[in-house]
Amino acid sequence: MSNGPLHRIFVIALNTFREAIRDRVLYNLVLFVLLITASAILLGDLTDGHEARTIVNIGTNAMLLFGAFISIFVGVGLVSKEIEKRTVFAIFAKPVNRAEFIVGKYLGLCLTLLVNVAVMAVGVTLALLYVGSGALAAGIWPTVYLIFLELCILTAVAILFSSFSTPALSALFTFCIFVIGHLSASLRELGNALGSAFAKYVLTAVYYLLPNLSLFSFRTEAANAMVPNAAMLLGGTAYAVVYIAILLTVAVIIFSRRNFK
Amino acid sequence: MEYIVEIKDLSKDYETGFWRKKKVRALDGLTLNVRPGQIFGFLGGNGAGKTTTIKILMSLLFPTEGSAKILGSDISDVSMHSRIGYCPENPYFYDYLTANELLDYFGQIFGYDTAKRKQLTDELLTAVGLEEKSRSRQLRKFSKGMQQRVGLAQALVNDPEIVFLDEPMSGLDPVGRREIRELIVSLREKGKTVFMSTHILSDVEALCDEVAILRGGRLAATGSLSELLSTGNEQRAFELLIGGVASEQMRNAVSGINGAKVLTKPAGTAIEVQNESDIDAVIAAARTCGGKIISVNPVSLSLEDLFVEAKNR
Numbered sequence: 001m002s003n004g005p006l007h008r009i010f011v012i013a014l015n016t017f018r019e020a021i022r023d024r025v026l027y028n029l030v031l032f033v034l035l036i037t038a039s040a041i042l043l044g045d046l047t048d049g050h051e052a053r054t055i056v057n058i059g060t061n062a063m064l065l066f067g068a069f070i071s072i073f074v075g076v077g078l079v080s081k082e083i084e085k086r087t088v089f090a091i092f093a094k095p096v097n098r099a100e101f102i103v104g105k106y107l108g109l110c111l112t113l114l115v116n117v118a119v120m121a122v123g124v125t126l127a128l129l130y131v132g133s134g135a136l137a138a139g140i141w142p143t144v145y146l147i148f149l150e151l152c153i154l155t156a157v158a159i160l161f162s163s164f165s166t167p168a169l170s171a172l173f174t175f176c177i178f179v180i181g182h183l184s185a186s187l188r189e190l191g192n193a194l195g196s197a198f199a200k201y202v203l204t205a206v207y208y209l210l211p212n213l214s215l216f217s218f219r220t221e222a223a224n225a226m227v228p229n230a231a232m233l234l235g236g237t238a239y240a241v242v243y244i245a246i247l248l249t250v251a252v253i254i255f256s257r258r259n260f261k
Numbered sequence: 262m263e264y265i266v267e268i269k270d271l272s273k274d275y276e277t278g279f280w281r282k283k284k285v286r287a288l289d290g291l292t293l294n295v296r297p298g299q300i301f302g303f304l305g306g307n308g309a310g311k312t313t314t315i316k317i318l319m320s321l322l323f324p325t326e327g328s329a330k331i332l333g334s335d336i337s338d339v340s341m342h343s344r345i346g347y348c349p350e351n352p353y354f355y356d357y358l359t360a361n362e363l364l365d366y367f368g369q370i371f372g373y374d375t376a377k378r379k380q381l382t383d384e385l386l387t388a389v390g391l392e393e394k395s396r397s398r399q400l401r402k403f404s405k406g407m408q409q410r411v412g413l414a415q416a417l418v419n420d421p422e423i424v425f426l427d428e429p430m431s432g433l434d435p436v437g438r439r440e441i442r443e444l445i446v447s448l449r450e451k452g453k454t455v456f457m458s459t460h461i462l463s464d465v466e467a468l469c470d471e472v473a474i475l476r477g478g479r480l481a482a483t484g485s486l487s488e489l490l491s492t493g494n495e496q497r498a499f500e501l502l503i504g505g506v507a508s509e510q511m512r513n514a515v516s517g518i519n520g521a522k523v524l525t526k527p528a529g530t531a532i533e534v535q536n537e538s539d540i541d542a543v544i545a546a547a548r549t550c551g552g553k554i555i556s557v558n559p560v561s562l563s564l565e566d567l568f569v570e571a572k573n574r
Contacts, residue, residue, distance in 0.1 A: 003343075003371060003372030007372055008370055011366070011369040011370055012370075015355070015366055018357070018358075019355065019357055022357040023357065085353055085356075086349065086351075086352075086353050087353060087354055087355055088321075089316075089319070089321060089347070089349040089352070090347065090348075090349065090352065090354060090367070090412070090415055090416075091370075092319065092320060092321055092342075093319045093321075093342060093345070093346070093347035093349075093416075093425075094342055094343075094367060094370050094371070094419075095339055095340055095341075095342040095343040095370070095371075096339070096342075096370060097339045257323075259321070259322045259323055260316065260321040260322065261275070261316075261322070
């Protein structure tokens with residue numbers, strides 16, 4: 001009989017994954033498969049020999065967008081739905097502390113995203129093999145890994161907001177972070193270019209505070225048969241782990257103080 | 262252990278209003294002790310603070326003031342939850358799971374192996390009277406009564422030493438209520454403690470060894486049922502039932518007796534007097550009017566009277 005915190009986190013994560021499956025979250029894969037199949041079959045003629053590049057472009061961008069959709073809309077509901085439907089009452093009467101609950105829910109959604117992204121990547125790989133681009137098919141996987149890391153960060157942002165805000169506002173805030181996160185490097189450059197010391201401090205602070213999602217962006221390069229190097233993959237992993245740990249810690253601190261009326 | 266639940270000066274304020282500056286006191290300095298091995302009834306009207314108290318004990322709400330212990334551990338100690346069970350009021354669970362899966366899930370939380378979880382799930386769902394054909398249906402298709410039964414079953418997954426039941430009979434039909442009453446009694450027979458809040462006074466009279474009555478967030482009365490009822494009965498009224506005479510005539514005849522109340526009942530006219538010494542005067546008045554004495558009885562205090570008295574005090 002194993003009954004430590006890790007065991008409970010694992011059980012909660014698996015149940016969250018089961019919830020996502022039963023709530024038909026993975027149905028988006030059907031749409032994705034149709035998109036990739038159509039790209040592989042139809043775009044060959046239209047793009048004049050660049051069909052493989054187009055498949056990678058469409059495939060990786062769709063992976064990110066579909067994944068972001070799940071991260072934001074399922075992520076903000078992970079905690080708030082449990083509170084609204086009062087399912088937390090029975091859970092917290094068991095020997096489950098709030099940190100285990102948050103981390104378990106988070107990992108459950110990450111597992112869902114992993115399956116989602118992996119199935120999509122397999123679809124893109126098959127489409128690339130179909131159009132005879134085996135080298136590109138093998139090369140997209142590190143880029144897919146970076147997309148997964150980005151989605152993990154976005155899910156942590158969604159959980160953080162949902163630990164204290166309404167689902168609608170949490171979704172809005174998380175979407176804004178997603179957009180700004182891709183522009184954060186530009187914000188810093190803007191701060192330097194403006195010439196005002198105050199603007200520089202503010203925009204630099206925003207740069208460090210918000211997730212730098214451009215670190216995980218390698219989709220255009222992947223379409224040009226480039227592969228992210230080890231430094232980018234390791235650096236991205238370290239950044240994601242630290243950033244997620246901070247976000248979840250703050251979410252746990254906020255959630256641990258909440259009253260469930 | 263003398264007390265399995267020890268509550269000391271427990272208070273809870275809810276912040277309301279847009280800026281959350283206004284405070285409403287839901288629980289006000291509650292001090293209460295519960296002995297092990299009994300069924301403890303926690304009574305009170307709507308908004309009396311029963312659910313707030315139970316939620317504080319379950320660490321779902323944080324008290325504004327005061328402290329509480331369960332099984333000798335402070336309520337903030339989550340590890341103590343492995344020895345307790347809780348069924349919330351109007352329970353609701355993951356509606357994408359079946360009853361079997363829900364109990365299996367909670368069994369996993371407690372770290373039980375597959376065989377034990379299967380055995381527990383079967384035993385508990387049978388004990389709460391959930392039909393076998395319903396057990397593999399998703400909970401979203403369950404009626405309120407069926408959800409209540411699943412709620413009770415999940416509260417017992419870990420064979421708890423004490424189980425907290427918030428309105429456990431809510432949503433159950435008369436047969437279901439009787440089954441759950443039997444289940445609660447069987448828990449006491451196994452040496453468990455049951456802490457239950459309820460509005461249904463007949464269940465309290467049938468089940469509870471001790472009760473506490475809350476009013477406006479404060480403790481209005483506590484003790485064993487027999488103790489509370491006998492204390493209240495020390496100075497009770499008497500009721501005389503008189504036949505063969507009109508109520509109006511009797512009303513005039515007893516108008517001189519201080520505190521006498523006249524009620525028209527199907528069997529005759531009932532006269533309630535506050536003092537035993539007034540009985541003879543009423544009998545004399547009845548005879549003067551040509552009435553017949555049918556019965557003379559002390560008006561004993563029921564739990565309902567006690568409940569109403571505590572509410573109005």
